[in-house]
Amino acid sequence: MSFSGEEITRVQKTLQKRFNNEEVTLRRRDKADDSVEVYMSGEFIALVYKDEDEGEVSYDLNMSILEEDLLK
Secondary structure (H helix, E strand, O other): OOOOHHHHHHHHHHHHHHHOOOOEEEEEOOOOOOEEEEEEOOEEEEEEEEEEEOOEEEEEEEOOOOHHHOOO
């Protein structure tokens, strides 16, 4: 379930529009092809996983937030 270059571009454009931020970029991962890394302004923020089930394709945005990073 690897990402094609076209899929990366389409998902990146979708995230840029949803977050209203042109600085959202996607990068391939070195050791995994079922997901790509999401960066905002050059900082890693999440992963997007690709899932195919019964001919349907979906993309899952997975973002972990550490307690130490929460705003006070």
